[in-house]
Amino acid sequence: MKYWLMKSEPDVFSFEDLKKRPKKTEPWNGVRNYQARNFMRDEMSPGDLILFYHSSCEVPGVAGIAKVASSAYPDATQFDSKSEYFDPKATKENPRWFLVDVMFEKDLKTYVSLEELKKHQSLQGMRLLQKGNRLSILPVTKDEFELIVKLGN
DNA sequence: GCCAACGTTGGC
DNA sequence: GCCAACGTTGGC
Secondary structure, eight states, X not given: OOEEEEXXXXXXXXXXXXXXXXXXXXXXXXOOOHHHHHIIIXXXXXXXXXXXXXXXXXXXXXXXXXXXXXXXXXXXXXXOTTSTTOOTTOOSSSOOOEEOEEEEEEEEEEEEEHHHHHHOGGGTTOGGGSTTOOOSEEEEOHHHHHHHHHHTO
């Protein structure tokens, strides 16, 4: 079992939006970064737990807990010429972008802001907190995951 | 294969 | 809106 942090802009797709989905799942489409893709394609397994992180918003931070709900499969938006995520170099025979389905797991009692994360000595090594970090999917250690869940409860 | 130019991310 | 950081592109 692995642990992850996945960023989403809440104006586009928030943790509350995930919860409101009929099956509480959502294909994590639109990732167009190779490192992030590799995490989904090669490293994630169904059941892995996810910190659902809100970025580019008033108060960035961890909004709730989700989990990986499928194995990896091609992101359909890469083949759709009308999609903003269309990739002309991708073919169905040779897809370039993969995704997993993400499912609501549980709420936190309180939102855990980025500011709060920065206060904790034991989280200083998180990739999320490193300068210049832009990756939208990041691995998180078990200890980091558990501490952050504790901060939210 | 180098690297400058350009685009994007994301906190502030 | 700014800007630092960093990934990608494309000319050579």
